[in-house]
Amino acid sequence: MPSLRALLSRRLRALRAMAMGSGSMGSMGSMGSGSMGSKREPVLSPSSMNAAIRRVQYAVRGPIVTRALELEQELRQGVPKPFKEVIKANIGDAHAMGQKPITFLRQVSALCLFPPLLSDPSFPEDAKARARRLLAACAGQSVGSYSASPGLDVVRADVAQFLQRRDGIPADPNHIFLSSGASEAIVTMLKLLVWGSGRSRTGVLVPLPQYPLYSAALAELEAERLSYSLAEDRAWALDLPELRRALKEGRGHCCPRVLCVINPGNPTGQVQSRECIEEVIKFAYEERLFLMADEVYQDNIYGEGCEFHAFRKVLAQMGPPYSDTVELASFHSLSKGFMGECGFRGGFMEVRNLHPEVLQELSKLVSVRLCPPVPGQILMGALLNPPEPGEPSHQQYQEEKAAVLRALAERARLTEQLLNKIPGIRCNPVQGAMYAFPSIQLPPRACAAAQAAGQPPDLFFCLRLLEGTGICLVPGSGFGQREGTFHFRMTILPPTEKLQLLLEKLGNFYTNFVKEYS
Amino acid sequence: MPSLRALLSRRLRALRAMAMGSGSMGSMGSMGSGSMGSKREPVLSPSSMNAAIRRVQYAVRGPIVTRALELEQELRQGVPKPFKEVIKANIGDAHAMGQKPITFLRQVSALCLFPPLLSDPSFPEDAKARARRLLAACAGQSVGSYSASPGLDVVRADVAQFLQRRDGIPADPNHIFLSSGASEAIVTMLKLLVWGSGRSRTGVLVPLPQYPLYSAALAELEAERLSYSLAEDRAWALDLPELRRALKEGRGHCCPRVLCVINPGNPTGQVQSRECIEEVIKFAYEERLFLMADEVYQDNIYGEGCEFHAFRKVLAQMGPPYSDTVELASFHSLSKGFMGECGFRGGFMEVRNLHPEVLQELSKLVSVRLCPPVPGQILMGALLNPPEPGEPSHQQYQEEKAAVLRALAERARLTEQLLNKIPGIRCNPVQGAMYAFPSIQLPPRACAAAQAAGQPPDLFFCLRLLEGTGICLVPGSGFGQREGTFHFRMTILPPTEKLQLLLEKLGNFYTNFVKEYS
Structure with missing residues (x-):
């Protein structure tokens, strides 16, 4: 009975807060708290803060990253370590791993940010044309004004x-x-969808393993997360019977209304087949679920025979009743693909079959944050209007784009191959996205040591790996995994040579780790 | 009994949702809903969405702005109107009103976004030095990587x-x-502070009139907004007895834990005296309130004898027990001041006396959104390291900055003077920020007409003004005002000549409006 428990814990918190004097006890505070000395309990303390925020977890930037940053600082201070640099394979941050920005995109951006460059002959005309068009769309012709x-x-x-x-x-x-x-x-979309408590609390179906943005947002919004396991033994495919199971179970204690799909998968890298997408859409239609399709890795497809199919495309092609009924929000980003421009914080969502009044509510809600960062919008505008054949930047643009995608495809294969050479580690094909998510066997004595340290076994392993080699991975427990299995997520982003070295060091460390705990 | 009412309305919503089939009624949907035809009730409808979001209002970008955008489109399409352009005096967006960006800030930004410019001799050395330092701090030396x-x-x-x-x-x-x-x-800060329901629901003291970000965020987070009226007859000064009244009243039905202060005021433009800030800090200490100080207009001070005093400074100078007890978060932004770079979405907050564990929770919470937009961080870095005397950009920077601030001061005075020449309108001195918030008398017959149209009287007036003159203002009801009084907020940002014209047109329109409804 989670709702009763939640209610009780809220009640208790309220009583505690009142006892601390911040409750409805009139002006007791003003009567003489000055004499209590300055070290009284603060207004905002671990026990008096919003408990929903305390429940939020975000492994991609969790304790392992905090420790990695500390180690980097120690290295800079000359503290001796068994490694010379920390390799952050924890996050899909291509530029941090040395990928160069696409010249054309940055030219357009620089022209918009500093328009006197429009008369600089060293900038190509196609970049200038894009910049002029975008600047004309900015109020006062400045990226410093708010957009709509x-x-x-x-x-x-x-x-x-x-x-x-x-x-x-x-x-x-x-x-x-x-x-x-x-x-x-x-x-933003989840904010509209999530409400209620007890049996009417909104349930949200999320893959397991999942990208921890979902678990974090659902914890904050106090929604019920309903996990459907991806089939590890079928290259992390989405499994309809399992989806049905998760829904049915959820209906026992909450009100499932949303189905989130990540395609290509993060952290699992699978690419959904067209048939599977059709099945998911039918399922959403039959079960009256709002569909959210996270498609930020759509340009990152490496698997043989794999192809990206957008949910919106499949939905439209399925025709009525699906195409004009199923409510869908799909998402894309500047941060991944071949551009990898995470720092600009650019992205978009398209909604389909949204109730017209809800569309208005959505418009109102986004107006409170005024506007998305304009430099990111500008970069998006440049990306969506690339140089055409015959334009001066066309060849360079195509070459730079192809080189990035080729390198990523090569690293995806390399990562899978080398990981599978390590006995005790098993990695599915990296069909898409930017990560490998291999399973890893951990000896029972290592699990016991982890328990003694108060850590999940895979976090224990990853922390030891970090201290021993400088390699920063994210433990599978940060994404969720079937009980009794262990994984880690590593990006395929380091330059090929470094990646090879990293995988070699990882293999050696793991082999010794297993020996140590056998 | 608001809590009971809220509970009932939630219950009703839940029942409605269940009746619609998205509730816990098992798999009824899958049994035969395909035969229901495609025009069934959507999953996400006005009645099944999060009701807290429906309660959110954001006047600065509300219906009046929607209509202004439509009018702009109609003008472009050649629809005849009694005006040639829409003047958006509704929002503090300096660049949109023609203010030019500060050259040095944009040079540093362009250099960081497109580093090949570092070898361009037309860029000054001081801008290059700032850019090199900032780039060195970006992972992979790219603004396209995530920051911490x-x-x-x-x-x-x-x-x-x-x-x-x-x-x-x-x-x-x-x-x-x-x-x-x-x-x-x-x-973000409010998310940590707000929780609870019924009598333990967090109450947040907010000025009236207030900037609608506060009311919008509090509605979304389901906090209790406790308004303390600013004293219009004393140039919108913060009034301690009124603050005490609002707190006492709030303690009757919720748990007040936060006090928000906006200084300089938005929409009211007052600048708080040092004595007043001390009183507010003592009040927060005695009543155990978390202080939030919105100081984004700190560079925009025009009133004679007015000076900006940061809450953090006054707090520290007051010494113990205040300085080491009162919890304070203060906020600043790139969007206002003399730079007016709204589109970059840059800002910062400093927290004082935060519980160490809460600091960790805050760090965790911000990690979920990965990082603030890096171009905005870069601009912030440039702003905080302006050219020093002797550096090549120093003179131009100082001149550009002084020119903007001088023009704003002139327009602040002009706006006040011209508004006060219109009989029926009364405007306090614009001591700071970017707005005038005059009171306006509306004839009883106009109020009746507004009621018939289902609009607050000041919205009715502002909509009529917009249709008649193209001038876009925000009605006082969007910020809150004492009952029976009416206001509007207008920015002082249009270029001086345009501002004069605008105020003249406004005066004429208002005089005719009053005649029409007398």
């Missing part, structure tokens, strides 16, 4: 054209919302 | 030094969090 809350009109129109080009399905610019990375749009 | 979640270390250190320089009070970089505009940081 859902984003610059021209960029929303660009997104609509991009979606039409990609899928052969028209898009309405009024159903497109630019955002500060995909994360912001995902949370 | 609380922001780039060097920029946090810059903020700490800026605060020390400004106030003579040291700051700890670890207590500084960069953000996506001040808005994001304010909402």
